[in-house]
Amino acid sequence: MKSALITGANRSIGLETAKQLSQQGLFVYLGTRDLKKGQSVVEELKKEGFQNLQAIQIDVTNSDSILEAKNIVEKEQNKLDILINNAGISKGFPENVLTTSISDIQEVFDTNYYGTIRVTQAFMELLKKSDQPRISNITSGLGSLNLHSDPSWKYYNVKLASYFPSKALLNTYTILLAYELQDSPFKVNAIDPGYTATDFNQHSGPGTVEDAAAFIVKHTLTPDNAPTGKFFSKDIEDEAEVSPW
Incomplete structure (x- = not known):
């Protein structure tokens, strides 16, 4: 059975992604800062x-916490097939x-980037033990330099001083990581699930968590x-096209 770890998975898109992966037969670790809340969600x-x-x-944001989680996964699974870096914050x-x-x-960068x-660095050892390792960095169209430079873009006026550059850096990291791992079975991509109605944006987005996940x-x-090493965005009409960075 393949295993997956999703950070920030106790609610919204992360939680729905965990549910959908579980339905496809994967063993899923729901990453959460508050273990009791996470356990309550799993029980439900x-x-x-x-x-x-x-x-x-x-x-x-805590290296000791990450190491403890890595040790648990290693003891229970001995490897990790999928890492979904979903945890993120906005001011x-x-x-x-x-x-x-x-x-x-700095606070936003510390989580998002x-x-x-x-x-990723902590779990790389376990990911390398997988036959088909996958790393998905959950990003946003708000991290696209091309889109933010286009006055005709529908979200052109949404300029956030910390969130936008943190996601732009995340996209850059995705390119660098994919390059470093290009001669391996790894697939590393940045995925924008689109403007989705969640607690993150006071449920203002038009998309559903089900579709985003x-x-x-x-x-x-x-x-x-x-x-x-690509950037896929649900807000782009033709999903076959790689979205503008």
Whole structure:
């Protein structure tokens, strides 16, 4: 049985992604900062008939927490097939680049960018033991430099001083990581599930968590000949096209 770890998986898109992967026969670790909350979520899911789910405590801003989670997965699975770096935060809107504090920017970067690097580096040993290792970095169209430079883009005026650059850096990291792993079975991609109604945006998005999660699963459970180092966005009408970075 393949195994997957999803950070920030105790609610919204991360939780729905865990449910859908479970339905496809994977063993899924729901990464959560609060283990009790995560365990409560898993208990409810099991009552609904979901199987192969386990809450695991992981704070992507804390190296000790990440190592403890890695040790648990190693002891129980001896490898990891899929890592979905989903944990992310925002300081909200508006967020002016001239007035947003360095501390606020650092806080967002610590989770959205550095957190992904911490987790990926810690779990690389276990991912390399998989026959088909996959790393999906959950990003946003708000991290696209091309789109943010296009005045005709529908979200052109949504400029967030910490969230936008943190996702742009995450996209850059995806390219670098895919390059480093290009001669291996790894597939590393940045996936934007689209503007989805979640607690993250006060449920203002038009998309559903079900559709967002399905998009993530589609571009994570990929065949050996699938692309790597790409950016896929659900907000792009033609999903066959690689989205603009």
